[in-house]
Amino acid sequence: MVEEIKCGIEIHQQLDSHKLFCKCPSILRNDEPKFIVKRKLHAVKGESGEIDVAAKHEAIKDKEFIYQGYDTTCLVELDEEPPHKINKEALIIGLHIALHLNCEIVPITQIMRKTVVDGSNTSGFQRTVLIARNGYVQTKSGKIRISSVLLEEDAARIIQNKTKENSEEKTIYRLDRLGIPLVEISTEPDITSAEQCKEVALFIGDILRSCKVKRGIGTIRQDVNISIKNHPRIEIKGFQEPKMFIKTIEMEVIRQKKLIEINEELKKRKATGGVHALDISEIFNNTNCNIIKNALEKNGKVYGAKLNKFKGIFGTELYPSKRFGTEVSDYAKTSGVNGIIHSDEDLKKYNLTEEEIIKIKDKLKVGNEDLFILVADSENLAKKAIRLAIERANMQILKVSPSEVRADNPDGSTRFLRPMPSSSRMYPETDLGLLKITKDIINQAKKTLPKLKSEIREEFKKKGLSDEMIKLLSQDDKIEEFMNKYF
Numbered sequence: 001m002v003e004e005i006k007c008g009i010e011i012h013q014q015l016d017s018h019k020l021f022c023k024c025p026s027i028l029r030n031d032e033p034k035f036i037v038k039r040k041l042h043a044v045k046g047e048s049g050e051i052d053v054a055a056k057h058e059a060i061k062d063k064e065f066i067y068q069g070y071d072t073t074c075l076v077e078l079d080e081e082p083p084h085k086i087n088k089e090a091l092i093i094g095l096h097i098a099l100h101l102n103c104e105i106v107p108i109t110q111i112m113r114k115t116v117v118d119g120s121n122t123s124g125f126q127r128t129v130l131i132a133r134n135g136y137v138q139t140k141s142g143k144i145r146i147s148s149v150l151l152e153e154d155a156a157r158i159i160q161n162k163t164k165e166n167s168e169e170k171t172i173y174r175l176d177r178l179g180i181p182l183v184e185i186s187t188e189p190d191i192t193s194a195e196q197c198k199e200v201a202l203f204i205g206d207i208l209r210s211c212k213v214k215r216g217i218g219t220i221r222q223d224v225n226i227s228i229k230n231h232p233r234i235e236i237k238g239f240q241e242p243k244m245f246i247k248t249i250e251m252e253v254i255r256q257k258k259l260i261e262i263n264e265e266l267k268k269r270k271a272t273g274g275v276h277a278l279d280i281s282e283i284f285n286n287t288n289c290n291i292i293k294n295a296l297e298k299n300g301k302v303y304g305a306k307l308n309k310f311k312g313i314f315g316t317e318l319y320p321s322k323r324f325g326t327e328v329s330d331y332a333k334t335s336g337v338n339g340i341i342h343s344d345e346d347l348k349k350y351n352l353t354e355e356e357i358i359k360i361k362d363k364l365k366v367g368n369e370d371l372f373i374l375v376a377d378s379e380n381l382a383k384k385a386i387r388l389a390i391e392r393a394n395m396q397i398l399k400v401s402p403s404e405v406r407a408d409n410p411d412g413s414t415r416f417l418r419p420m421p422s423s424s425r426m427y428p429e430t431d432l433g434l435l436k437i438t439k440d441i442i443n444q445a446k447k448t449l450p451k452l453k454s455e456i457r458e459e460f461k462k463k464g465l466s467d468e469m470i471k472l473l474s475q476d477d478k479i480e481e482f483m484n485k486y487f
Helices: 053-060 088-100 194-209 242-269 290-297 324-333 354-364 379-398 439-447 453-462 467-475 479-486
Strands: 005-014 035-039 064-069 112-115 125-139 142-153 157-165 168-174 181-187 220-228 234-239 301-307 317-319 371-377 404-408 414-419 426-428
Touching: 005 194, 005 242, 088 125, 088 142, 088 181, 088 194, 088 439, 125 194, 181 194, 194 220, 194 242, 194 453, 220 242, 234 242, 234 414, 242 317, 242 324, 242 379, 242 414, 290 301, 290 371, 301 354, 301 379, 317 324, 324 379, 324 414, 354 371, 371 379
Parallel strands: 064 168, 234 404
Antiparallel strands: 005 181, 005 220, 035 064, 112 125, 112 426, 125 142, 142 181, 157 168, 220 234, 301 371, 404 414
């Protein structure tokens, strides 16, 4: 039986123009940066008066961020100067895309701040503005509604992740990408199969390539929102190639089905999960376990926790390359640790002795139906990591699974990134007034509306060009040059 899915996609495409809220060029640099700045970011309350759950999760990490800049970077990117008026050319390009998507243009709209505290924005937020909504695309497999078209700033470019200084985790970003104009297109959850998802992405991609957008790796990013019956929505980020859509979606459906089964099993067992973590470092004074030994030699700690009636659950396979224990480990890793150890694993591979295992179980009061988890790292990171691991395990009892944002892996599997953001992350931009998209601006967009590549290909066919010639022109981005020269 084919599992019924509910699916929508978000496509983020860089526009070929200068930056959205300043005049800096939208170019990426490979030479040595001219300066660096360091920041720590804090989560703030959104328009609803609450702090977003995803922002809270990032803030727990207490990271320091290092930003590299150039002479093509201005004070706007550093958040030391208010944003300038919105880039008019980028707005027109965004309207071109919206018109091709059959959208209603929003005449008066509020530029918003979207809380982002993972370091990718120096300000702790991303500016975004709704410019169109209620559109659609007509594909071979039916009409797919377009929920919204937004203009927003691209994030800073990550150069190095998880570098450590004095056991503090740091991330290095480059400011050359920060502020490049993006269009974000969101569909309604009208997509019902992996094949249709790929078709819709390619159809919208054809529209984007017909307009003035940047080309190449990293200029377009596609996110998929997917759920099956009785499972909350999952967002999978970072698709660069539509060819991975089908495999990744199919694997995500399998994962969600397995998580539903685990939830049902835990309820049957009346599992209560974990509550407290204990410092059990003293057990390992003469250990041969390298992970634990290395942590203790650096004055770190080993924390352990019992999960009530979880025996066998962490070893449950979600799909061939992933078990539930990996799921919990991914959650814990966001604190900065390399992973966790749990008793559903073969503990011999860690060189833990029978005596150490008996002492762990005794100290944590682990029964025959229970499971234990261990984390070894600096005291600060180990505490955060085991708290996150307990939290993720407990979620599996309370819910089928949390609604979360995941990253795609090259093999089609996915890994946890952060909890699903909520509306609490949005609040109005205070440095800019309302954006008015006047009739004159809309008329200008209509007059300069580029033809779709698919329409041009049909015209070429009528003019007698072969399919092979049309394909070559499309691949080399020579269509416009050819049109200007011969038509």
